[in-house]
Amino acid sequence: MVDAPAALKIAVIAGDGIGPEVVAEGLKVLHAAVAGEGTTVETTEFDLGANRWHATGETLPESELAAIRQHDVILLGAVGDPGVPSGVLERGLLLKLRFELDHYVNLRPARLYPGVATPLAPHVLEGKELDFVVVREGTEGPYVGNGGAIRVGTPHEIATEVSINTAFGVERVVRDAFTRAAARPRKKLTLVHKHNVLSNAGHLWRRTVEAVNAEFPDVTTDYLHVDAATIFMVTDPARFDVIVTDNLFGDIVTDLAAAIAGGIGLAASGNVNPDRTAPSMFEPVHGSAPDIAGQQKADPTATILSVAMLLEHVGLDKAAARVEQAVAADLAERQGADGRPRSTAEIGDAIAARITG
């Protein structure tokens, strides 16, 4: 448990494309949820992303990183546009934030809210609930940017990618996952890896899960190869409670998890530094969707659910619960509704109104 701050300082990186639109709704709902909690909210906007890069060539200047550190949390919309070369903003901004701020727990809940359509056939979930959380490692694995290429552009080119996994890094995220599993009714933790092929990293993960399990004897564990995990995602997702996995496998299974739980329009995430040595960052899983930017077509729900995670992280649990309940109520009524689809702001308004009452 964390004590709620008297003043909550949020660094806001609205970013590109639909980012500013969905973040506006996220903040609207946040203000509604926090009202009456005795916490004041201060937001600082950071102009980072594709626009900034196009204008200045900068991705994340040291001074802005230092300024961001002075905040309690970060709310990020989405960054990127087709004009920025692949990798520039990923490596220079998004992953830089995750690595510099030691976001070693990339938390991605997957829950199918009543009323939300899934691409899965009804028989897959019949009588069962889809409600699990993926604890994705955020600072190691194939994401470290280690590797290189020689003889680039020639028939003799060789390109490598090195996945780095440390006992330090694996243990802390595994312990976090156990803590979360122990706090849930089913108390089940599934390790997802590919230890039959990636045996060096895989065996480190396996041994670590076994070792940490001794501290959490009431948590049951099992193991799935990542390929088999994707099968269960579509044939029996209710089998999952907490999943712990590496950075790359986590990237893959969380997009799939989002798809079966109603789409990335609803998928929230937290890049969490559980030790609180730096601000954690909350963001929708979706990207900047430049094709619909500025048209009020984007669904802000993923951002609003990310705001709920943010509020919980800073100890405003009741405010977080209010946001989640308002979203759940809104989603339950979406399906039946006919007429034109609501705008981004209308969805934000509706959810905020449910909170304000």
Added chain:
Amino acid sequence: MVDAPAALKIAVIAGDGIGPEVVAEGLKVLHAAVAGEGTTVETTEFDLGANRWHATGETLPESELAAIRQHDVILLGAVGDPGVPSGVLERGLLLKLRFELDHYVNLRPARLYPGVATPLAPHVLEGKELDFVVVREGTEGPYVGNGGAIRVGTPHEIATEVSINTAFGVERVVRDAFTRAAARPRKKLTLVHKHNVLSNAGHLWRRTVEAVNAEFPDVTTDYLHVDAATIFMVTDPARFDVIVTDNLFGDIVTDLAAAIAGGIGLAASGNVNPDRTAPSMFEPVHGSAPDIAGQQKADPTATILSVAMLLEHVGLDKAAARVEQAVAADLAERQGADGRPRSTAEIGDAIAARITG
């Protein structure tokens, strides 16, 4: 086009668990399909897999590898049992065969046959066909077994996995994929990778697809990050025609593809050496399923469809087509059938009988 051999020499590795049962049906159907083609079939059984390892500690002795090389093709059932440490048979037998015999095209078709149940909701495929093929690279990437670990078992352990990608290796598999795409009605090739994070390897793949595209101007290409690809697998799999991807991403998306196309009980694969410098190997995607071994419960269809791929590979196209048609006809009638489930042999008999007429 390849000329069918007068004598077809097949190395048979039935393996462990359900392997022998499904291979028996595969061979039964193969014999039925080849009858009258003027080709004699010679099979040599190789005792490899978990049983062999338990008995002798051997995975693939050099002498047997040399003997296998003397065959036109390999039919493999499944290898492994829970008593063999993870990685021993994968690295020592399965991957060893793929690497030594230069199976650089790991071919995995995904097709939803009429009558087969899918875990996807009806609206996902409404009016559209699920019929694509994944060309998975088979000899490079994170599968090379490069990497290691230091200070194992201590809090200072560091474990690495190195993905190796060469212009030589990427180009040949990409060219194979273009050739396959060009021969299909839709002529569409999707590269699946993660070049925004794995930029060294990713850019090599990207540039290679662009370069080889010049030789196949009528093939249209697109690109998906692997995480996005898993979303489309469940929300719009009909968008795929031919997918080309690396060894690890291919492992993941083909299990997911198998799941949406009716399950791994139906998923066939070919580990193909397109240059024919060594025998290609055909195997069901599923594993040895020790829990149901010896009970005649396994579905031999994946093996039988792998036999169809084998026959096509050796130039027995008509025999291959007969197998596929018989499988399709059998599958179309499975759904309606009631009563007890058929045994492994009964399914094989039924498919063989359709061919024999």
